[in-house]
Amino acid sequence: GDSVTQMEGPVTLSEEAFLTINCTYTATGYPSLFWYVQYPGEGLQLLLKATKADDKGSNKGFEATYRKETTSFHLEKGSVQVSDSAVYFCALEAGGYNKLIFGAGTRLAVHP
Amino acid sequence: NAGVTQTPKFRVLKTGQSMTLLCAQDMNHEYMYWYRQDPGMGLRLIHYSVGEGTTAKGEVPDGYNVSRLKKQNFLLGLESAAPSQTSVYFCASSSRGRPVEAFFGQGTRLTVV
Numbered sequence: 001g002d003s004v005t006q007m008e009g010p011v012t013l014s015e016e017a018f019l020t021i022n023c024t025y026t027a028t029g030y031p032s033l034f035w036y037v038q039y040p041g042e043g044l045q046l047l048l049k050a051t052k053a054d055d056k057g058s059n060k061g062f063e064a065t066y067r068k069e070t071t072s073f074h075l076e077k078g079s080v081q082v083s084d085s086a087v088y089f090c091a092l093e094a095g096g097y098n099k100l101i102f103g104a105g106t107r108l109a110v111h112p
Numbered sequence: 113n114a115g116v117t118q119t120p121k122f123r124v125l126k127t128g129q130s131m132t133l134l135c136a137q138d139m140n141h142e143y144m145y146w147y148r149q150d151p152g153m154g155l156r157l158i159h160y161s162v163g164e165g166t167t168a169k170g171e172v173p174d175g176y177n178v179s180r181l182k183k184q185n186f187l188l189g190l191e192s193a194a195p196s197q198t199s200v201y202f203c204a205s206s207s208r209g210r211p212v213e214a215f216f217g218q219g220t221r222l223t224v225v
Contacts, residue, residue, distance in 0.1 A: 004154075032211035043116070043202055043216030044155075051211055089154060097143055097162050098206045098214060099170070102154035 002027040002094040006103035009087075013080055013110050021075040021106045023064075023090035031092040033057075033066055033073040034100070038087045047075075047088070080110045114138050118203050118217035125193045125224045133188040133220050135203030143206045144186040145170075145214070146178065148199040155202060161186055193224045 007022040025033065032051045036044040048057030053068035062077045073090060090103040116137045125131055135144065142163055147155040147170075157170030161180040175197060177189045186205075190197060203217045 006154075034211075041218070043218045044204075044214075045216065046213040049211060049213075093211050096210075097160065098210060098212055099145070099157055099160060100155070100214060102147075102156070104152050104154045 002031070002092060002101050004090050004092055004101055004103035006088075006090050006106050008104070008106070010107040010109055013108070015082055015110055015112050016079045017110075019075070019077040019080045019084075019108070021088055021090075021108070023073045023075065023103060025071050025073065025090075025092050027071075027092055027094065030068065031094060033064075034091045034093070035062070035064055035073070035075050036089045036091060036102075038089065038105070040086070044089060080108070082110050082112055084108060085110045116203055116205055116215050116217040118201075118220050120220060121218065122221050123223070125190075125222065127193060127195060127224060129193050130189070130191050131193065131222075132190075133201055133203075133222075135186045135188070135205075135217060137184055137186075137203075137205040137215070139205060139207070139215065140183070141205035141215075142183075142208050144180065145204045145206075146176070146186065146188045147202045147204065148172065149202060149219070150199050158188065158201075193222075195224045198222060198224045 035047040048059040050057040050066040091100045145160040146158040159178040164183040204214045206214045
């Protein structure tokens with residue numbers, strides 16, 4: 001069945017460092033891909049999405065490109081801030097009705 | 113603008129007790145979902161609904177029941193709680209169309225002892 005694999009965390013970075021969180025997927029067809037973020041004590045919120053191959057989603061300085069050939073959707077940010085500390089989830093839409101399959105999540109801690 | 117509201121936020125149950133988690137959304141969304149979040153496993157879909165009066169099973173439905181009597185509300189019931197149901201539960205909603213953003217509540221932390 002469909003699945004999402006994310007790099008294990010936690011990821012600890014200094015402020016202004018470059019961030020990459022790897023995400024690969026297994027799916028039939030070409031699902032839409034998402035990154036959701038969960039700040040401490042809150043629910044998940046959409047960070048960015050991509051709907052087809054070679055699409056680049058971007059938001060708040062984060063980017064991810066839908067790579068069909070490598071079945072990947074890696075999250076990147078050029079310069080992280082302390083306020084980016086959160087748990088990041090990669091997800092794909094599976095089976096219609098906007099149902100989501102999530103990766104395990106990657107915790108990011110950014111220190112000054 | 114409330115979005116998706118879950119009640120309660122925390123609950124401790126004894127094994128065998130029952131409870132209902134309530135989810136309410138004020139965005140007139142057709143679709144609603146219940147997920148559970150466990151360490152190292154991300155979120156997994158329990159049940160979902162594509163409209164008032166409809167429900168369907170997700171990936172991990174055993175031990176749970178749901179109802180959607182009103183469009184804005186989606187209830188998750190545990191008839192006889194087990195320690196394996198200790199988790200954080202998230203409700204979400206989305207509109208029709210693909211792909212669209214899912215809006216999540218703040219979660220309910222449930223502990224079954």
